[in-house]
Amino acid sequence: MTGAADFTHERDPGGDVLRFSGVLALAQLGDLPERLRAFDGPIATVDLSGIEHIDTIGAWIIHRFAAEKGATIEGLDPDGKHLLSQVEQADQPVEMRPAHVGSIERIVGEIGDATVTAARTMIGLLAFLGATTVALGNVIRHPSKFRFNATVRRFEVVGVTALGIIGLMSFLIGIVIAQQGAVQLEQFGAQVLTINLVGRITLRELGVLMTAIMVAGRSGSSFAAQIGTMKLTEEIDAMRIIGVSPMEALVLPRVLAAVTMMPLLGFYSALVGIMGGGVMCWALLDIPPITYVQRIREVVPITDVWVGLIKAPVFGAIIAMAGCFQGMQVEGDAEQVGTRTTAAVVQAIFLVIVLDAFFAVFFSSVGWG
Amino acid sequence: MSEPGKDDDIVIHVRGLRNSFGEQLVHENLDLDVRRGEIIGVVGGSGTGKSVLMRSIIGLQTPDAGEVEVFGESTVGGGDMESDSIRRRWGVLFQGGALFSTLTVAENVQVPLQEFYPNLDRTLLDEIAAYKVVMTGLPPEAGPKYPAELSGGMKKRAGLARALALDPELLFLDEPTAGLDPIGAAAFDELTKSLQKTLGLTVFLITHDLDTLYAICDRVAVLADRKVIAVGTIDELIALDHPWIEEYFKGPRGRAAIATLDRAEAKLAGASD
Numbered sequence: 001m002t003g004a005a006d007f008t009h010e011r012d013p014g015g016d017v018l019r020f021s022g023v024l025a026l027a028q029l030g031d032l033p034e035r036l037r038a039f040d041g042p043i044a045t046v047d048l049s050g051i052e053h054i055d056t057i058g059a060w061i062i063h064r065f066a067a068e069k070g071a072t073i074e075g076l077d078p079d080g081k082h083l084l085s086q087v088e089q090a091d092q093p094v095e096m097r098p099a100h101v102g103s104i105e106r107i108v109g110e111i112g113d114a115t116v117t118a119a120r121t122m123i124g125l126l127a128f129l130g131a132t133t134v135a136l137g138n139v140i141r142h143p144s145k146f147r148f149n150a151t152v153r154r155f156e157v158v159g160v161t162a163l164g165i166i167g168l169m170s171f172l173i174g175i176v177i178a179q180q181g182a183v184q185l186e187q188f189g190a191q192v193l194t195i196n197l198v199g200r201i202t203l204r205e206l207g208v209l210m211t212a213i214m215v216a217g218r219s220g221s222s223f224a225a226q227i228g229t230m231k232l233t234e235e236i237d238a239m240r241i242i243g244v245s246p247m248e249a250l251v252l253p254r255v256l257a258a259v260t261m262m263p264l265l266g267f268y269s270a271l272v273g274i275m276g277g278g279v280m281c282w283a284l285l286d287i288p289p290i291t292y293v294q295r296i297r298e299v300v301p302i303t304d305v306w307v308g309l310i311k312a313p314v315f316g317a318i319i320a321m322a323g324c325f326q327g328m329q330v331e332g333d334a335e336q337v338g339t340r341t342t343a344a345v346v347q348a349i350f351l352v353i354v355l356d357a358f359f360a361v362f363f364s365s366v367g368w369g
Numbered sequence: 370m371s372e373p374g375k376d377d378d379i380v381i382h383v384r385g386l387r388n389s390f391g392e393q394l395v396h397e398n399l400d401l402d403v404r405r406g407e408i409i410g411v412v413g414g415s416g417t418g419k420s421v422l423m424r425s426i427i428g429l430q431t432p433d434a435g436e437v438e439v440f441g442e443s444t445v446g447g448g449d450m451e452s453d454s455i456r457r458r459w460g461v462l463f464q465g466g467a468l469f470s471t472l473t474v475a476e477n478v479q480v481p482l483q484e485f486y487p488n489l490d491r492t493l494l495d496e497i498a499a500y501k502v503v504m505t506g507l508p509p510e511a512g513p514k515y516p517a518e519l520s521g522g523m524k525k526r527a528g529l530a531r532a533l534a535l536d537p538e539l540l541f542l543d544e545p546t547a548g549l550d551p552i553g554a555a556a557f558d559e560l561t562k563s564l565q566k567t568l569g570l571t572v573f574l575i576t577h578d579l580d581t582l583y584a585i586c587d588r589v590a591v592l593a594d595r596k597v598i599a600v601g602t603i604d605e606l607i608a609l610d611h612p613w614i615e616e617y618f619k620g621p622r623g624r625a626a627i628a629t630l631d632r633a634e635a636k637l638a639g640a641s642d
Contacts, residue, residue, distance in 0.1 A: 026486065026536055027457070033493050055536035055568060060500055061493075083567040087500060094499035094509040096475045333517040335470050 003052055005032045015044020018071070020051050024058025036065050049075030059087040067091075121347070128325040132255055135247035147253050154257030158219045159265060166214055170269040173206060174198060174276025182284050191285050195292060198277030199300040207270030208262075208308045209356060212315040215262065216348040220323035223254050224344035227327025228337040236328075246328075255320040262316030263309050270308060303368040311359050315352045322348040378405045380539055380571045381426055386435035388421055395421050397595045399435070408565055408572040409600075410582045412617065413592030419575045420464070422592065423541055426573070427461055439539070457485045459539040460532030464547070466524035468516040474502060474527045475512040481534045497534070505530040506556055522549045525557075533564070539571045540564075546578045558584045579618070579626035584633075591617075 003022035010017045018039075022028060046066050048054070054062075054076075063084060066073050076084060101109070139146045181194040227250060230236050236246050274296060281287040287295075326344035330336045363369065381403035388396040395418035403409050411419050424430035426437055428444040437444050439455055460481075468477050478498040482489060489497075502512055505526040516524055525545060532540060542561070546554035562585045564570050576582060582589055583603065590600045593613050599606055606614050617623060 026482075034490065056500070056504070056533075057497055057536055060497060064496065079567055079569075082563070086504065086563065086567060090500040090503040092499075092503050092509050094475075094502055095512045096495050096499060098473070098513040333470050335517070 004028050004030050005051075005058065007032070007036075009039075012044075016042060017045045017047055018043050019047045019049075020062070022051065023053045024048075024051050024062065025053055025055040026057045029058070029061070033061055036061060039065075043069045043071045046071050046073045047075045048073060048080065054080050054083060056083060056087055059084045063087050063091065124329070125321065125325055125347075128321055128328075131247055132251055132321060132324075135245065135252050138245075139248060139252060145248055147249060150249065151253040151256050154253050155261060157222075158215065158254075158257045159261035162215065162218055162261075162265060163268070165218075166211055166265055166269050167272045169210060169214060170202070170207065170272040171276035173210060174202060174273035174278075175280045177201060177206075177273070178277035178280035179284065182280070192287075192295075194277070194281060194285065195287070195295045196299045198281075199274060199296040200304055202270040202273035202277070203300060203304040204307050205356070205360075207273055208266035208312045208315060209352070211262065211266045211269045211312070212319060212352045213349055215258065215265065215316070216319045216322075216345050216352065219254075219258065220319040220348045221341045221345050223320060223323030224327040224341040225337055227251075227324055228330035228340050231328065231330045232334065232337065251321075251324045251328075254324055255317055258316035258320035259313045260316075262319075263312035266308055266312040266315075267305075301368075303363075307359070307363050307368055311356065314355065318351045318355065319348040322351065379403070380405050380440060381573065382436075382438040382441075383422075383426065384436045386422070386425060386437065387433045388418065388425060388430065389433055394595060396425075396432070396435075399592075399596045401590060401597050401600070403571060403573060405571055406565070406569050407587040408561070408574060408585050410586035410589040411573065411575045411592060412577070412582065412589060414613075417592045418595070419592055420543055423461075423543055423573065423575060427459070427541060457481075457535050458537055459541065460535065460537035461541040462525070462528045462532045462543060462545055464543045465521075466516070466528035468519075468524060468527055468531070470516050473513050473515055474507070474519070474530070475499070477516075477527060478502065478530045478534050481531065485535060498530075501530040501533055502527075504560075505533070506553075506560065522553050525549065529557075529560075536568060538569070539573070542572060542574045542576075544575055544577065546576065546581050554578065554580070555584075561585055579623055580629055583626050583630045 005020065005022040005024050005028050007018050007020045010019060024032075043066075046062060048062065051058075059080075062073060065071070073084065178194055178198050181197040182191050185191050185193050185197075227236070227246075230250070236250075239246050239249060278287075278289055278292045281292055282289060323344045326340040326347070330340050379402050381401065383399060383401040386396050386399040386401075387394075399422070401422075411422065413419050421430055425432050426439060426444065428437075432445060435445075440458060442455055444455065468474070469480065472480065475495070475498045478501050479494050482494055482497060499509075499512065503509060507523060507526045507530065511519065511523060511527070516527070519527060525548075529542075529545070532542075540561075545561070546557050549557060558581050561572060561574070565572055565585075574581070574586065587602070588600055589603055589606060590597050591606060591611075591614055592598070599609055599611065599614065601609075603618060607618050
């Protein structure tokens with residue numbers, strides 16, 4: 001199998017003949033397809049008796065050429081004939097690409113699709129909130145249905161294993177706030193207000209908010225991926241058939257875990273943030289820890305703690321529900337697990353921040369500013 | 370089994386293969402030769418390492434020990450395959466089709482062609498993909514569809530179309546008929562057989578489908594006790610009197626497959642009379 005595919009043209013009174021030689025296989029084709037396409041003039045017969053080997057791609061090219069010229073094909077052995085007939089049978093119009101759509105039409109279509117999807121997602125999320133509430137009601141009426149072990153297991157995954165990373169993050173954020181505050185407030189000779197800044201902002205806002213973002217990234221995403229994968233492997237269908245409600249068995253433990261763990265984690269995060277700020281105040285402003293703690297107690301009103309603790313469970317519920325909801329939406333292929341997981345995190349963080357803005361307005365209007 | 374050697378007629382040559390996952394030993398001292406132009410069926414109970422054997426041969430699984438040669442070149446752990454020379458001579462159909470999910474069926478078929486023959490022109494590329502799609506029994510409108518839109522059987526066919534894109538000499542099929550309806554499975558068998566005949570293909574076929582074994586396999590290799598315990602035609606295997614082989618071919622399903630084959634042959638004989 002060495003000869004490159006080639007052909008010679010012979011003029012004959014009974015009709016022109018094209019004689020092929022060499023190996024008519026993909027690896028040996030070279031520029032044969034282009035030369036054949038460029039070939040002009042009538043051909044009555046295609047003679048393949050001189051070829052060494054033919055594969056389906058060679059057969060396809062011969063078949064296409066002969067069909068175009070109306071030529072007959074000669075000189076094939078039985079196997080070759082069989083091959084050619086198979087290729088001929090396969091010659092049917094096949095759609096190769098999705099239908100082409102104009103760019104303006106496409107952009108408008110995409111905007112429309114995105115709008116519809118966004119609206120559907122919001123409605124779906126609301127419906128999911130309803131379904132979760134119903135499941136919660138069921139479990140309260142029949143406490144035996146409550147999955148205690150599953151819930152405690154989620155406590156561990158959502159809460160305990162997150163302590164390290166959330167602590168580290170909060171400590172560093174405390175340091176950054178104290179350092180930036182000290183530098184800026186120095187211009188007014190009000191470095192001592194750094195303590196107010198750190199104490200109030202961590203307890204009121206950043207502790208819970210940063211924890212929510214971390215939990216969304218850690219747990220919200222894993223909820224979506226776990227449930228999405230279970231959906232793909234038909235595990236959830238199997239549950240339904242057996243009579244186990246996925247809302248009670250999968251969603252409720254996760255939502256309850258997030259709702260319970262978020263205030264604890266948020267408060268913990270705020271405390272560690274205050275510690276980080278304290279270290280920085282000590283190092284930068286020479287405020288000893290005792291004084292720092294005393295000042296914190298004086299300047300941070302207790303309502304700041306309540307603000308953080310009230311927001312946290314709401315954020316937890318949003319994160320868990322966005323994760324579980326997106327997981328439940330997975331259908332079809334594994335790629336969806338990825339896109340749904342991303343959607344769960346983005347949605348959770350977005351909703352958390354929107355709600356945080358509402359909370360800020362609300363609390364200041366009730367006089368907890 | 371034929372003598373070990375580098376002669377041209379042995380396409381796959383496995384000696385002393387050993388595979389293990391942690392504590393679990395899957396293969397030990399496994400020997401296998403596959404001759405050019407034959408369809409070899411590989412059978413064995415669940416978990417006997419049929420797919421692992423295939424993955425070892427195509428270089429996706431690095432064995433603990435042993436030699437694996439395809440077309441006379443070592444493929445152990447990817448081996449000398451940087452040259453691509455082997456890879457363009459084989460096609461592999463994975464169990465679930467393993468189609469690239471971001472590409473359409475037609476684009477999936479074109480991937481190997483574009484990879485190895487970047488100079489092929491677009492029209493020819495499209496035509497080749499089109500006839501491969503039809504040849505493997507997919508409906509013509511399947512071309513622009515994405516794998517997620519296909520049924521399990523169609524995914525297999527699309528996977529086969531991709532495996533056949535380069536007109537390979539050696540074809541690996543991992544349970545090609547599993548999950549297909551009987552009509553589809555029979556058509557798949559026929560397709561494999563006719564491709565093997567016309568292209569002179571060598572086919573390495575992992576299957577649980579007794580009908581497939583009877584209908585198209587020239588030889589069958591039986592995997593048990595971590596090695597290939599026997600290779601031969603089904604009649605030769607049954608003559609061996611091995612309890613597992615006996616159970617496999619003479620169990621209720623085995624008998625049903627023979628009956629099917631007998632009926633098919635009787636029909637053929639009737640038709641030719």
